[in-house]
Amino acid sequence: MDTIGIIFYAGLTLAIIGTALGMLFNRNAVYSAIFLVLNLTMVAVLYLTLGAPFIAMAQVTVYAGAIMVLFLFVIMLLGAEKLVVKEPLQGQRLIAILLGVAILAQAAALIITQLDNVSPLDIPGPEFASPSAIGTVMFKNYSLPFLVIAFILLTSAVGAVVLTRPGRSALRKQAEEKKELEHPGGGN
């Protein structure tokens, strides 16, 4: 691989890991969400170089677009960027770092032992993962999971509406208050 490619991939990888770290260690939840948007966009570029243009577009529209807008909306609705939360959990910090280092050491050992027989990943042409090819595979081999996903999304939408709607007791209280205003002093 030529130098430009190495520089490109190294810069992309550093940007992905850097934005992930920025997301993790930022105190302000809004900045964290923006860092996550950046991270997802960089990963979309990585998908593009891996020969998955349709996935890259879906990543930008679904993840960096829809899901992160929902996140930002809820953060600002709750005012969560100003909430003081005691961070981080002191007792778990050491265990978490130890376990993280352990799993990364395993990955590093795998890379070092496997490095002698690596072959460059040859990136397929644009016709490999074209939208029509993906659609063919999805509707031929995965039509049942597709239907299940449709039901999951429908359930999620209905569930979100049911969860955020004011409860029945709150509605009854409102109705009683209204009645009280219309007929003051009279119980029945």
Next chain:
Amino acid sequence: MPLVYFLALSMILFVLGAMGVILRRNALMIFMSLELMFNAANIAFVTFATQYKLLNGQVFVFFVMAVAAAEVGIGLALMVQIFRSKQSIDVDQMNSLKG
């Protein structure tokens, strides 16, 4: 680029996301770290799809994205309700069932 480099990137992102889930107390930050872990899994899926020239991995990335969207919709609705009743999204405060 060899396959293992992409898998290493996926592994590092997954560990960072898991650390966010373990270390943070803000429930919204835990959700964002979960998204990071989903993303790491997606990178591994796309890498193997490219390696073996099979589109099944890329189709699964779609399913993962759809499940993540459903999870975020329900999870954020729950978060709004918990914030309304407790005025906090600290996960340590969510212990009402403890009595």
